[in-house]
Amino acid sequence: MWRAGTVRGAATAAGLHRTWRRSLQVRVVTITLVASSLLVGGFAYLVVHNITDIVLDNARRDVMGRLSDGQEYAAKQLSNHTTPSEQGLKATFESTVNYLAGGDPAQLGGVVVALRAGKFPDVSSATSPQVDVDEILSPELREMVKGGKVADQIRTGDLFNTGQSTKYLIYGSPVPTRFGQVELYYFVPLTRWDQIAAGSRSTVLATGFALVVLLGLLAGLVTRLVVNPVRVAARTAQRLSAGLLDQRMVVNGEDDLAMLAASFNQMATNLQRQIVRLEEMSRLQRRFTSDVSHELRTPLTTVRMAADLIYAERDGFDPAVTRTAELLHAELDRFEDLLTDLLEISRFDAGFAMLDAEPTDLVPVVRRVTDRLESLARRCGTPLRLVVPDAPVIAEVDPRRVERILRNLVGNAVEHGVGKPVEVVLGADETAVAVTVRDHGVGLKPGEEKLVFNRFWRADPSRARQTGGTGLGLSISLEDARLHGGWLEAWGAPGAGAQFRLTLPTRAGDRLTSSPLRLVPADAPDVVTVRWSVDRLAIGPGGREAEPLAEAEPSAGPDAREQGPEALTEPADRAAPPHQPAGPRTPIETGRSEVTR
Incomplete structure (x- = not known):
């Protein structure tokens, strides 16, 4: 099973590689899709990141406004208490957080306000609504607020035990009182802001995907307009090379591709004219060689008979005539061999040579x-x-x-x-x-x-x-x-x-x-x-x-x-x-x- 899967994978890879090498259109469309995907992906990331930052900044400004007003209100309410052990301090804590939370302690998923006296362990903290905020309130934020700083952080938790975690933007601010400093915390859910960011993100991604697909289709269409005439030219050139010299391309329009087709047709016409002329010259040359070789056979036979007779009687001649007879016999042999070779070459040139294997x-x-x-x-x-x-x-x-x-x-x-x-x-x-x-x-x-x-x-x-x-x-x-x-x-x-x-x-x-x-x-x-x-x-x-x-x-x-x-x-x-x-x-x-x- 593993080997069969490996073989199929190798065959698929080989097929893809073959398609990549042979198809210009596939290469252009693929490169366009990859480049546009990288470009659109980078642009989408920047847009989504900026949208998220803007949404978060709006949430921070809203919470900061609430925190500033709440700090003033809490300081005013607690200014009547001079010691942390006074009666009524707990009630003041509870009334203050209920007011700052909107007066509806039963609301779920809304803003949670907490007042804590971290420097006074005997003073009870108050939260509106009544939930346990210690699970998401980090010690680092507490220490910074205790030190007199306004600090914030984003934490995730389930304050209302709904079974779903919610992301909260937590802001803490010190509240000065006559008996000492207490801490005011706002827990603002970011659900609405996350929905805005998610909607923007989906819109940007959908738009980017549609743009990439459109660019791919456009690249395929443009490449097809360019590649098709080239393919037609390649097929026409193959037919020309196969001997079909009357093949021509169709000229449509007056653009660069039409100029290419016209130039190709003119080249094919000139090649056809030259090839026909060369074939005619070659045919005449082969015919001349064959005719001359055949025509020389008759006088050569006559001369051969006379030369053989003289050569047979050479012993009775003078030495000079004997040498002449021997030279004549030898040169006639060479001449006969030359004619035989010329006839054989002419048969090869004419395509008449056959193999008797x-x-x-x-x-x-x-x-x-x-x-x-x-x-x-x-x-x-x-x-x-x-x-x-x-x-x-x-x-x-x-x-x-x-x-x-x-x-x-x-x-x-x-x-x-x-x-x-x-x-x-x-x-x-x-x-x-x-x-x-x-x-x-x-x-x-x-x-x-x-x-x-x-x-x-x-x-x-x-x-x-x-x-x-x-x-x-x-x-x-x-x-x-x-x-x-x-x-x-x-x-x-x-x-x-x-x-x-x-x-x-x-x-x-x-x-x-x-x-x-x-x-x-x-x-x-x-x-x-x-x-x-x-x-x-x-x-x-x-x-x-x-x-x-x-x-x-x-x-x-x-x-x-x-x-x-x-x-x-x-x-x-x-x-x-x-x-x-x-x-x-x-x-x-x-x-x-x-x-x-």
Whole structure:
């Protein structure tokens, strides 16, 4: 029961917090109510306090007038007595208090008058009506009056035994006589004055509450007048961002909100015009690329046939012609690869690329890629080291596209490995599979991690065009990873080499949250002196693309961003990846040979 109540309380608090964060109207009305409540409450307190003081002052003035008259009258009546033991003194006391009390000793709840001779214990005191005033008459007040001072106090008591306590304003004054000083006390009930103060207090509180409610309603109305157009603008902006470029706001009136709506509509019109123009230019560009690529196929096929014939007979030519035939054959291969890549890019741009996902064991796919690039690795003098699990690694992927991604990554690492080993590692966990390709070449300069996936970008523009590919391989790989809903990421540091990581969901359509392998290698420097970033693309079931991750700070450790977008940094001294690949690994190393890049 206690846990259920706690859960309900937490859910209610979370709901209130969510409403507070999401609703501007709720925040404005709440702040207005709180501020106005504090202001009106403070004002009401001051008003009630002043009213109470005024009522009490009126009561004091009334009692002081009575006390002054009563003192004169009592002194006059007692002036005939010279000693406290005279006969008739008691009768004089009683007649005096009865007169001062109004002559009606049977009245209840009225003014009580008492004469006491505190300095003469043998003299009896007199009270009108006959009640016991000692229960509410404090010793402090008695002592002050005995000392010849006029004093007052407010006390509460039940003088008439009615069962209800009454608040009394008590005034005491010394009365000089020929035989000595006696004390005159007035007990004035404050019931009527309390009723006046209570009525005033209720009126002020009711007025204040009504004012706070009115201010809250006014704040809600004014906020609604302002928030509604903003909400309409937000919904219209969402529709515009969703591709509904014909959405516009309704313009009512000529005030500031109407000006905002008109400006928003003008902005939407300009954006629509620019987007339509850019879409048309993009469509023409894609069509031009596709048409040119297709049109070049026919003459390229003819030239290829002639070049293959010349290349086959090159041994019978002069050395210069033989070299020319070899160059022609090599450049035609590069030209054919370029056309193939351009056609593939045009299919991605047109949105015609389709994913043929099927359960695939990635171990033979990775082995097949390294086997095919082994000859290139030997020519470049770069050993290839493959680390794969002994157990199958099954994932729902398009094997043709995955193989193309790995071929581009491994081939790029071999070409930039400067003769140092290149490691290819395959790992998997319950939700994802990953492949890392690590080289120990010159690495990447600050900011180049974001540029390696751009089309036709080259790390060294001055590098001879005889080496390297078409400049579209990593761009196509990025699009293939995007099509799978996966991540393709890059890390690099000058002199420390580079590492690329491909992460794919085990089941097609799942959204990635982490990777089985680390992006920053374990042998990277403890403090990375360059800033690095990743182009991490994640497409969820709804087809929405995730935001690319922002750059890490220069002090980020080598383990940063291993667990998806929510993990930014990790300890730099961590030696093992967060998830080990399934099963033991088998290292494979190829030979090397001396070839100039």
